[in-house]
Amino acid sequence: MxxxxxxxxxxxxxxxNLKKALAMLKKExxxxxxLSSLYQTEPVEIPGQSWFYNQVAEVEASLSPLELLKLIxxxxxxxxxxxxxxxxxxxxxxxILLAGEKVVRTRKLVIPHPRLERRNFALLPxxxxxxxxxxxxxxxxxxxxxxKSGDSSVVRKIx
Numbered sequence: 001m002x003x004x005x006x007x008x009x010x011x012x013x014x015x016x017n018l019k020k021a022l023a024m025l026k027k028e029x030x031x032x033x034x035l036s037s038l039y040q041t042e043p044v045e046i047p048g049q050s051w052f053y054n055q056v057a058e059v060e061a062s063l064s065p066l067e068l069l070k071l072i073x074x075x076x077x078x079x080x081x082x083x084x085x086x087x088x089x090x091x092x093x094x095x096i097l098l099a100g101e102k103v104v105r106t107r108k109l110v111i112p113h114p115r116l117e118r119r120n121f122a123l124l125p126x127x128x129x130x131x132x133x134x135x136x137x138x139x140x141x142x143x144x145x146x147x148k149s150g151d152s153s154v155v156r157k158i159x
Contacts, residue, residue, distance in 0.1 A: 002033070003068060004098040004130060005057045006113075006122040010043065011091045014053035015159075017079065021092050022057060024075045030068075034058040036125035038159035044121060044151075049089050053158075056097070056125035065099045069109050072096070097122055101136045112137055120151040 005025075009017040015038060026032060036056040043049040061068055072094045079092045097113045104111040112135055116122055123146040126133075131143035138145065 001061060001063075001065075001100050001102070003059050003061060003065075003096055003100070004126055004133075005059060005072075006054060006095045006097050006125070007057065008041075008052045008054045008093040008095075008121070009091055010050040010052040011089050017092050018053060018055050021075060021079060021094060024078065025057075025059065025071075028071055028075075029061070030063075030071075031060040032057055033060055034129045036128045037157045039121065039125055040156045040158050041121035042153040042155070044119065044153050046088065052121065054121045054125060054155075056122065056129060058129055065096065065102065065104050065111055066106070066109060068096060068099075095122070097126060098133065098136070101134075103136050117145045118149055118151055120146070120149055120153055120155045123149055123151075124155050124157075 007018050007021055022032060039054045041052045041054050076092050081090055081092055095113055096111055097116055099111045117138060127143045127146040133142050135145060
């Protein structure tokens with residue numbers, strides 16, 4: 001199944017953290033199909049924190065969405081992330097944005113990501129590599145959602 005993942009880091013060597021997380025996903029059998037550019041993004045919902053580096057990856061995996069979530073959590077923990085419900089700085093954060101055309105609603109996982117259409121730090125990199133993909137709930141193309149997100153936070157392409 002094809003997935004779109006959003007990777008983010010605002011601690012340490014941010015670009016290196018993203019590369020390490022991608023390498024760890026590959027080592028676990030996740031095939032990286034395409035990567036967006038790297039973006040520097042203003043922290044959302046956590047004022048006063050360091051700015052993030054964000055990147056979106058289109059990947060292919062034989063795992064179910066819940067199995068992929070479990071793998072992602074394992075990678076985040078290996079990279080030093082503490083399980084926390086609070087919005088804090090983090091060395092790595094990996095979110096599942098989309099899982100093909102699947103819609104998942106469980107206590108542990110909601111796909112499409114429940115705030116995707118309001119977050120330019122995910123929408124802009126996603127629209128770079130998948131502008132014509134249709135959001136399975138909103139029935140709108142990603143490029144159109146990016147144009148009308150209403151998110152005024154700063155998102156700069158850096159690479």
